[in-house]
Amino acid sequence: IIFSSFYQAKEKFKKDLKIEGYLYSDLSVLASDTPYFPPEEEEENLEDGIHLVVCVHGLDGNSADLRLVKTFIELGLPGGKLDFLMSEKNQMDTFADFDTMTDRLLDEIIQHIQLYNLSISRISFIGHSLGNIIIRSVLTRPRFRxxxxKLHTFLSLSGPHLGTLYNNSTLVSTGLWLMQKLKKSGSLLQLTFRDNADLRKCFLYQLSQKTGLQYFKNVVLVASPQDRYVPFHSARIEMCKTALKDRHTGPVYAEMINNLLGPLVAAKDCTLIRHNVFHALPNTANTLIGRAAHIAVLDSELFLEKFFLVAGLNYFK
Incomplete structure (x- = not known):
């Protein structure tokens, strides 16, 4: 009786809508037989260990910044034995120097694993902006060895891997300089290569000489030419025309790129993937100064759903 009344109500609904076609419930075979919200996993399934995904926010960010990234991965990979650590130890002070922030993130990861007594099979990292530098720094520490x-995927969203040199936005460069002066920020000083008179002794150059990225199965660099906060070439770890013409800093820049990409290319089990993103952005001040594109990788549901459905989920399977 219940089924009959449901069927009649459905037919009436279709007539009222005046549509020619099928409703989702009419289809005998669906595109996916995996439910969005699967039944609870059996405990014995966890014997293989879990896939820990560590999400790290950027400058002046917080642990909620990557919540949509987490949501779309969880929806797309139900029952994927994923455990997310939304890093919060640096959210009160992202203007500290990178060594300090590295210590905090490393402590946070190890404490999380010990607190929940996790059996880890794989570890992936997702970073936004400056968070990507903290992640790379953690990989170099003896305690993380x-x-x-167990490293699986490193998803870098707008990461300033080569710092903010050769930024084509004078407005942003001036803003970063002012912010560094006001906050006495160690991290901003290091991103602009002003932490040492000798460029090869600067934090980012020295970090480029250390191993880390080649241990991942996938290194995924997401960059947008509309982002003026982090230079496009820095997020993609590649040369730019201005650096080629610069006889003073250019050669050091080229060395950094070789330091980073050389081990990646040589590693047989590591794949480097670059994704360029073009956002449909409104004509606002945020778009003009390049901030809108910088944060769209975090807050644009349109981008995130498409990115993970088309390509992103493959890196976390």
């Missing part, structure tokens, strides 16, 4: 063979 035990986990290097």
């Amino acid at each position: 035990y986990y290097l063979n």
Whole structure:
């Protein structure tokens, strides 16, 4: 009786709508047989260990910044034995120097694993902006050495891997300089290569000489030419025309790129993927100064859903 009344109501609904076609419930075969919200996993399934995904926010950010990234991965990979650590230890002070922030993130990861007594099979990292530099710095620490063979995917969203040199936005460069002066920020000083008179002794150059990225199965660099906060070439780890013409800093820049990409290319089990993103952005001041594109990788549901459905989920399977 219940089924009959449901069927009649559905037919009336279709007539009222005046549509020629099928409703979702009419289809005998669906595109996916995996439910969005699967039944609870059996405990014995966890014997293989879990896939820990560490999400790290950027400058002046907080642990909620990457919540949509987490949501779309969870929806797309139900029952994927994923455990997310939304890093919060640096959210009160992202203007500190990178060594300080590295210590905090490393402590946070190890404490999380110990607190929940996690059996780790794989570790992936997702970083936004400056968070990507903290992640790379963590990989170089002796205390993290035990986990290097568990590294799976590094998803870098607008990461300033080569700092903010050769930024084509004078407005942003001036803003970063002012912010560094006001906040006495160690991280901004290091991103602009002003932490040492000798460029090869600067934090970012020295970080480029250390191993880390080649231990991942996938290194995924997401960059947007509309983002003026982080230069496009820095997020993609590649040369730019201005650096080629610069006889003073250009050669050091080229060395950094070779330091980073050389081990990646040589590693047989590591794949480097670059994704260029073009956002449909409104004509606002945020778009003009390049901030809108910088944060769209975090807050644009349109971008995130498409990115993960088309390509992104493959890196976390």
